[in-house]
Amino acid sequence: MAHPASHSDAAHDDGHHGHYVAPVSLLLKVFAALVFFTVLTVATGRADWIPSALHVPIALTIALIKVVLVAMFFMGLKHDNRVNTVILSLTTIFVIVFLGFTLFDVTQRGDLGNVDQMTAADRAYMMHEDSVRYAQTAAVTAALADSTAAADSAAAPSAASPDSTAAP
Amino acid sequence: MPPGHPNGVRADRNWPLRFDFTTPMASAPATLTVDSPEVHDAHAHDHPPHLQHHFVSSEQQFDAAKMGMWLFLATEILLFSGMFVAYAVFRTLYPATYEACATALNTMQGAFNTLVLLGSSLTVALAINAIQRDDQKGLQRYLLLTLLGAAIFLVVKYFEYTHKFHSGIFPGLAFHPYGEEFGHLATVPYARQFFSLYYVSTGIHAIHIIAGMVVLSWVYLKARKGTFSSSYYTHVELGGLYWHLVDVIWIFLFPLLYLIH
Numbered sequence: 001m002a003h004p005a006s007h008s009d010a011a012h013d014d015g016h017h018g019h020y021v022a023p024v025s026l027l028l029k030v031f032a033a034l035v036f037f038t039v040l041t042v043a044t045g046r047a048d049w050i051p052s053a054l055h056v057p058i059a060l061t062i063a064l065i066k067v068v069l070v071a072m073f074f075m076g077l078k079h080d081n082r083v084n085t086v087i088l089s090l091t092t093i094f095v096i097v098f099l100g101f102t103l104f105d106v107t108q109r110g111d112l113g114n115v116d117q118m119t120a121a122d123r124a125y126m127m128h129e130d131s132v133r134y135a136q137t138a139a140v141t142a143a144l145a146d147s148t149a150a151a152d153s154a155a156a157p158s159a160a161s162p163d164s165t166a167a168p
Numbered sequence: 169m170p171p172g173h174p175n176g177v178r179a180d181r182n183w184p185l186r187f188d189f190t191t192p193m194a195s196a197p198a199t200l201t202v203d204s205p206e207v208h209d210a211h212a213h214d215h216p217p218h219l220q221h222h223f224v225s226s227e228q229q230f231d232a233a234k235m236g237m238w239l240f241l242a243t244e245i246l247l248f249s250g251m252f253v254a255y256a257v258f259r260t261l262y263p264a265t266y267e268a269c270a271t272a273l274n275t276m277q278g279a280f281n282t283l284v285l286l287g288s289s290l291t292v293a294l295a296i297n298a299i300q301r302d303d304q305k306g307l308q309r310y311l312l313l314t315l316l317g318a319a320i321f322l323v324v325k326y327f328e329y330t331h332k333f334h335s336g337i338f339p340g341l342a343f344h345p346y347g348e349e350f351g352h353l354a355t356v357p358y359a360r361q362f363f364s365l366y367y368v369s370t371g372i373h374a375i376h377i378i379a380g381m382v383v384l385s386w387v388y389l390k391a392r393k394g395t396f397s398s399s400y401y402t403h404v405e406l407g408g409l410y411w412h413l414v415d416v417i418w419i420f421l422f423p424l425l426y427l428i429h
Contacts (some may be wrong), residue, residue, distance in 0.1 A: 014235065019230075019300065020296060021297060021300045021301065022293065023297075024294065024297055025298065027290060027293050027294060028290070030290075031287070031290040033285060033291075034286045034289075035283060035286060038279060038282050038283060038286065041422075041423050041427065042275065042279050045275075045427030046311060046422060046427075047277070055427075055428075056424075057237070059424070059427055060420075062421070062423070063419050063420050063423055066419045067416050067419055067420070070289060070415060070416055070419070071398035071412075071414055071416070073293075074290070074292075074293045074408075074412050074415075075409055075412045079295065080234070081231050081234070081235070083235055083238075084234065084235060084238040084276050086239045087242055088238065088241075088242070090242075091241075091245050091246065092245075094246065095245060095246065095249040095252075098246075098249055098253055099249070099253050099256055102253050102256070102257060103256055103257065103260060106257050106260055107260055114374075138362040164395075167183065
């Protein structure tokens with residue numbers, strides 16, 4: 001019988017959660033660290049002696065450190081119910097999957113020059129056009145055949161004596 | 169004291185639900201345990217007025233609200249991840265465009281705004297710290313300081329945007345840079361796409377700043393009425409979490425947009 005037990009819990013609930021209260025000095029230290037890392041990211045971002053290929057990895061690493069600091073201390077994940085850390089971690093994993101797989105595709109796609117450029121839709125449309133053109137050609141051919149036959153039958157009497165048309 | 173509310177619990181305490189769980193109907197399951205003297209009268213016991221009856225304890229109610237907020241923050245992170253992926257793909261394809269266009273963004277303004285947001289994250293954390301110590305004045309003061317930080321951020325953003333607008337750097341098809349400072353961008357291939365990405369990502373972030381200001385103003389008004397205490401400050405905590413997330417997004421946006429070497 002969980003119900004009465006739970007209500008007696010509530011009966012003793014004075015509302016005080018026993019939450020971890022982050023000391024002000026800790027919050028100020030975290031803020032100082034965040035300011036330090038902001039200055040650091042500007043300095044490394046502007047430094048010429050750092051190879052340009054390293055600029056993005058360095059900036060992202062510093063950003064990640066800053067976010068971990070904000071999440072752990074400002075957002076209180078360090079002393080919080082662990083389920084919230086699980087939610088944030090899973091979200092981060094899915095963002096990495098999203099980013100990683102998209103970049104794999106974009107960078108490893110290779111040369112698509114030798115691949116058929118025509119899509120299935122293009123092909124279907126082309127076949128449709130072909131069939132229309134075929135039908136038109138067939139209709140014109142049939143009409144021509146009809147008119148030739150009509151002309152032949154009209155000219156039939158004179159055609160019987162080709163000599164009369166050839167000679168004046 | 170309204171009828172049907174033996175301990176004077178008001179219906180509007182049932183935030184965010186408007187259902188009145190304090191009516192006898194909600195305590196109907198008590199009939200199942202009628203042998204227990206404790207539940208004969210569901211309201212005979214003492215419990216804090218903020219505690220809704222479908223929660224076992226204040227602790228559980230607070231944790232449930234907080235977990236809901238974290239799930240919402242997860243969807244927010246995924247929303248922004250779409251923009252970050254677009255950024256990454258586009259930068260992989262046209263790195264020269266990024267190097268040429270990033271010169272148009274003022275690193276110092278971006279860095280200043282980063283510090284402003286970090287500072288307002290600190291003040292919102294201090295606001296929570298204040299109410300955890302039942303310091304009502306401190307809570308209100310730090311909430312106002314946080315709102316001030318948000319306003320400073322938006323003012324700097326306003327000057328950044330209008331400075332670009334004056335030289336024809338608009339998002340999308342309206343992009344026609346001219347003048348001494350930004351005119352050269354007209355010849356940079358795909359510069360229009362870079363600035364569209366810049367405006368969309370910083371613009372949606374700015375909308376989040378405005379939303380955060382609305383939320384924190386509401387929390388401030390409630391704080392002035394004395395709604396919160398060390399035993400009940402859910403709104404402050406959740407508003408603070410939202411504000412930290414806006415800060416976290418900017419922590420990534422700043423180096424990626426303003427610090428391209």
